[in-house]
Amino acid sequence: SQQGEEDPQALSIQEGENATMNCSYKTSINNLQWYRQNSGRGLVHLILIRSNEREKHSGRLRVTLDTSKKSSSLLITASRAADTASYFCATFFTDKLIFGTGTRLQVFP
Amino acid sequence: DSGVTQTPKHLITATGQRVTLRCSPRSGDLSVYWYQQSLDQGLQFLIQYYNGEERAKGNILERFSAQQFPDLHSELNLSSLELGDSALYFCASSVGFLAGNEQFFGPGTRLTVL
Numbered sequence: 001s002q003q004g005e006e007d008p009q010a011l012s013i014q015e016g017e018n019a020t021m022n023c024s025y026k027t028s029i030n031n032l033q034w035y036r037q038n039s040g041r042g043l044v045h046l047i048l049i050r051s052n053e054r055e056k057h058s059g060r061l062r063v064t065l066d067t068s069k070k071s072s073s074l075l076i077t078a079s080r081a082a083d084t085a086s087y088f089c090a091t092f093f094t095d096k097l098i099f100g101t102g103t104r105l106q107v108f109p
Numbered sequence: 110d111s112g113v114t115q116t117p118k119h120l121i122t123a124t125g126q127r128v129t130l131r132c133s134p135r136s137g138d139l140s141v142y143w144y145q146q147s148l149d150q151g152l153q154f155l156i157q158y159y160n161g162e163e164r165a166k167g168n169i170l171e172r173f174s175a176q177q178f179p180d181l182h183s184e185l186n187l188s189s190l191e192l193g194d195s196a197l198y199f200c201a202s203s204v205g206f207l208a209g210n211e212q213f214f215g216p217g218t219r220l221t222v223l
Contacts, residue, residue: 031209042111042199042214043152088152092209095165097142099152 004089004100012106019076021103023089024069032065033090033097034074043088046074081109112136113215115200121221127188130218132200134181140164140203141183142212143175147196158183159206190222 007022023032031050035043049056049065049072056063062075076083084107089100112135122128134141143155145168154167158177169175172190177183187194197219201212 033209033211035214040197040217040219042113042216043201043212044111044214045211048211092207095157095208096154096167097208097212098154099144101151 004091004098006087006089006100006103008103009101010104010106012108013079015079015081015107015109017079019079019083019105019107021074021087021089021105023072023074023100025072025089025091025100026070027091027093029067029091029093031092032063032072033092034061034063034072035088035090035099037086037088037102039085046087076105079105079107081107083107111213111215113200113202113213115198115215115218117218118216119219119221121223122190123223124190124192126190126222127186128190128220130185130187130198130200130220132183132185132202132215134183134200134202135213138202138204138213139181140206140208140210141177141181142201142203142208143169143183143185144199144201145196146199146217147193150196152199155185157208164206165208187220192222195220195222 034046086102088102114133139160155169157165201214203210
């Protein structure tokens, strides 16, 4: 079964608004990553946060990690229509990267 | 463009048949990963090869097999195909052997089994 469950499954917002996606996982992790997938295309790595880190920023992206709650969140600030995509969290432990179910984000101009 | 190439882009075949999907990793990457993405199962890790050797196995069926060649390209063989094997198959690559490194994904092969 998949390691990560994401919430919400789908999210629709207007350009300029912030988008927040949450990921919960079940076991210990070494790191957690977020990937983006445009419709039917390959995944693109966004950001990696290690298990001993609590927050990380990259451009308009902010990721938090709470290992005590086994959860992470991805915040996209000042969203753009080009951010429309599916976003997946992926957890790494031991020898595999396991992907969550994904959040489908739609940003309307 | 991630630098990872996959062929073919689309494949349509019949149940019971066998197909081979091909992947060339980014220049310098020694690890290759195979994933299956379907609507009901999501994105599932199948198998990883590192420098020609199998490194980790996920939810790969016995009907499926893979290998990585000396030039580091990889092939995923799917046999006795069933309708449920219809999916997007992605290859990814990374520099080292740890799956927790950033992975670079190819554009995928869409397999349709009729």
